[in-house]
Amino acid sequence: MPRHEPERTCIVTRAVHPPAELIRFVLGPDGQVVPDLKHKLPGRGVWVTAKQDLVDEAVRRHLFARAFKADAKAPDTLAQDIRQALRADLRQSLSLANKAGMVVTGFHKVESAILEKPLAALIHAAEAAEDGRRKITNQLRKRLGDAISAFPVVQDLSNDELDLALGRSHVIHAALVAGAGSDGFLNRWHRYRIYCGLDADQAGLTFETGEPTILKPAGY
Secondary structure (H helix, E strand, C coil): CCCCCCCEEECCCCCEECHHHEEEEEECCCCEEEEECCCCCCCCCEEEECCHHHHHHHHHCCHHHHHHCCCCECCCCHHHHHHHHHHHHHHHHHHHHHHCCCEEECHHHHHHHHHHCCEEEEEECCCCCHHHHHHHHHHHHHHHHHHHHHCCEECCCCHHHHHHHHCCCCCCEEEEECCHHHHHHHHHHHHHHHHHCCCCCHHHCCCCCCCCCCECCCCC
16 A cells, blocks of 8 residues: 655645645755755755745745744745756656657657557657647547547657657657556656646646556557
8 A cells, every 4th residue: 555644734825735746845954945856855844835836935935944944045946946857857757668668759650559559648749740749639539539638648848858858869759658657757747737837637637646548459
């Protein structure tokens, strides 16, 4: 059974949430506020709901100093720094899924994968042409029908970021095969979108325990 952690209180909203829905912060030796995204750093922690605007508010209202009862120094860029860290974590999780053999790249290979493999998500580079997206979506709609609205389509990463994560050149379209590696990537994607204030409910994912629609091939 998963380990149960006690709920924590957000220092901005005062709402109580499970730790997975918050960001933990600790004080560094120099009094700097340090985000502990994996909840592993030593020392007393304070918690903020995992949304960029709330981290910004905590910095603006000097709430870290109040919560730590110390001269806590939080840089004005803290919320943006966390956004970049979450994005880097998203790229890293895609790289791990790729090393586990869970990623298919290339327009025609993605079209074939829709028919032949159990898929957990589609991935398009942010710069992908609308025509390519439409053709792949039409292929997906043939398989899923109305259920296509619940199927995850990741479009947050640039072509350069996909190239970096996958160790290939000019990746525009990719498909994520269902499995342990894909679960980790989708959880991080969902966390990133929530933090950025994007469509947090896209694909019906539940934070950290998401169960997206899985596209299974005929006869699977």
